[in-house]
Amino acid sequence: MKPKNILFVLPLLFSCLLFKPALAQVKKATIEKKWWKEAVVYQIYPRSFKDSNGDGVGDIKGIISKLDYIKSLGIDVVWLNPIYGSPNADNGYDISDYQAIMKEFGTMEDFDALLKGMHQRGLKLVMDLVVNHSSDEHKWFQESRKSRDNPYRDYYHWWPAEKGKPAFRPGAFEADGSGWRYDKTTDSYYLHYFNYKQPDLNWENPKVRQEIYTMMNWWFKKGIDGFRMDVIPFIAKDTTFPVITKEELDSKYEGRWDVYFASNPNLHNYLQEMNKELLSKYDIMSVAEGAGMLKSTALNFVDPERHELNMGYHFDGTNLGYVPGYFKKMNPNWSLVEFKKIYSDWDAVYDKKGWGTIYLGNHDQPRMTSRWGNDSPEFRDYSSKMLTTFLLSMKGTPYYYNGDEIGMTNAKFNKIEDYRDIETLAEYERLKNTGGDLKQFIEDQKTGGARDNGRTPFQWNDSKNGGFSTIEPWLKVNDNHVTLNAAAQEKDPNSVLNYFRKMVKLRKNNPVLIYGKYTLIDAKNPNIYAYTRELDGKKVLVMLNFRSKKAKLNTNINLKNAKLLIGNYTKSSNGLELKPYEAVVLAIK
Structure with a gap:
């Protein structure tokens, strides 16, 4: 190199060295893309999805018969509730054989066929891992x-x-x-933290942990794509079982037993051991059911540098609105302002690292349309589509419960004999023993309560039993299946079902809805939830009216050149005033 060229290069080298920290910082902020961040998860409750053999219980072959329907939704991952060998004290969450299939659901050959059929269609399968406890018949x-x-x-x-x-x-x-x-x-x-037929496993015993890892590896070798881990924060215990006073519970654990259960320091040693010995060896999804997880502790589970799990889901959203001192009694006037704060605060938890989830219903919750929307005939479809827009436009992996894509609603049973859920029956018995108001209890379960509201059989068509089974099923089909069913919605381009498909497609085609920065707009608005998502120079505005009346958004955002991406009305509003339960997604400058 000639001397004059050296003189030219030296300032350039000095400049690079000077700005190296800044360049490194930019590189560190780069988004790490993963398939499980971009996935839409569809939860299937197998007992209630499709009965193939006429015994009134959904099964694996029933799911296989609907794989083309599942694929048509545009989703990527199926989370399957437990199908292992079980005496069914808690609908499969009491496992007697981790490497067998419950007889009601079929055989291991059926499972292999299901897994093959899913993979052939480009779908992934995530199993439900229940290892805080087993069945007492294990x-x-x-x-x-x-x-x-x-x-x-x-x-x-x-x-x-x-x-x-x-x-x-x-x-x-x-x-x-x-x-x-x-x-x-x-x-x-x-x-037993749950039913007496669900004794808690002793994770402090290394033999137990190795038994569990061996079992998990057996499933991974079969080809499954991950585990949703049931109450995994509860696995570690203080085996001295000290007395916990109310004062200690209040001062250290926010007065909550679930927070205490999730606070044993050995928990993260066990999760890191699981990751090192097993999870890190496969390209899989791992999600914690975050019972007892707080905003202050969430990153302990999902910070990539800790090598534990991919993501967790919290209960703050689904706990909102319950009346203190009552069993799942819902306050119909729950606060949207508080709802927005919860989801905004949790978004902030994962703003720099880690990854979250978003959901409004599952097998442990009432139907999202009945609880967070409006299940009256006038507003059911609009509110269901609005909630779908929320779930699929927020940051975090969305989890969508089977049946919500057609706007299924709470069954609202009138008598205790119609319920099957172990939790509801136990609480009813407790109230009966203590002289509680049993009539009011049944009324309370119709909106915010009983888990069976989310477990009624899938409504495939308008025939008897909703096309779920040829005989009376294990749990009654909702009476509204005559008009609310998948077959009818397939034919209607404006149905809740087809809106769901469009919204999934919109999310997939717009990375800003997956990785974009979230910013809340008009936080104190009691009627509208609005926010922007921004990524790589693209900006999207989401406006959601959670009320049965018109409402206006207070913002100075200019909508003059806005482009409508999707809306749940045939003719969407073109300004900041929204119709009842209206949802609008706009591309803005």
Whole structure:
């Protein structure tokens, strides 16, 4: 190189060195794209999806028969509720054999055919991992309860009766509220955070953890694409089981047992071990059901640098609006301002790192249209489409529950005999034992309460039993299936179903709706939820009216050159005043 060229290059080299930190900072802020961030997840509750053999219970072959329908939705991932061997105390969340299929659902050959059929259609399958507890009919527990020196004794949490009653721990599905059950065979109590037929596994025992990792690996080798991990924050326990006073619960854990359950420091050691030994070896999706997860602790699960899980979902949104002191009694005048704050605050949690989720309903929740929208004939379709717009235009992986794509609503059963859910039945029994108002309880379950509202069979057509089964199903079909069903909506280009398909397509075709920065607009507006999404010079405005009356957005955003991307009315509003339950997505400057 000639001397004069060297003189020319030296300032350039100095400039590069000078700006190297800034360049590195820009590189660090670059979005890390992943398939599971871009996916739309469709949850299938197999017991209620499609019955193929006329026994009144949905099954795997029923799902197979509807794979083309599932593919037509445009979704990417199916999250399948538990299909493992189970005596069904809690609809499959009590597992007696992790490497078998529940007889009601079919065989392992049926599962293999389902997985193959999904992969052939470009769909991924995520299984439900339930390893905080097993069934009391699992061989591990059957051995564990035989004697105090049984090799499987330490697979579960036992407390010898001679030490007195163990310190209180709540049992979610028990009429007496206790999470301990006395077992006379060995004169001991065993722990169960849920029903007594769901004893908690002892993750403090390394043998238990290795058994679980081996089982998970077996499923991965079959070709599944990930796990949704049921109450995974609860797996770690303080085995001294100290007394937790109300004062301690209030001061350290926001007065919530779920926060206490999710606070054991060993939890993240176990999740990191799981990641190192298993999850990191596959290109899969891992999502925590974030029971007890707070905004302050969420990144402990999903910060990529911690090597634990991909994402988690919180309960702050779905907990909103319940009346304190009552079992899932919904306040019809819940605050949209608070609703917006919850989702905005959670968006901020993942603004710099980690990844979140967005959902409004699932198998543990009432139907989203009945709870967050308006299920009257006048507004049902509009509000359902509006909620779909919200779910598919927010940041975070959207989880969409089967049946919501046609706007299914709460069943609103009038008598306890129609319910099947273990949680609802236990609470009814508790109220009966304590002289509670049983009539009011049934009324409360119609809107915000019973999980069975979200579990009624899928409404395929207007025939008897909604085309779900040839006989009376395990849970009654909603009476409105005669007019509200998939077959009718397939024929209607303006149906809730076809709007869902359009909204999925819009999200996929516009990365700004996936990775774009979220900014809340007009935060104090009690009627409209509005926000922008921005990415690479593109900006989108989403306006959602959550009310049954016209409402106006207060903003100085100029809509003069705005382009309509989608709207849930045949003729969308062209200004800032929205019709009842109107949803509008605009590309703006």
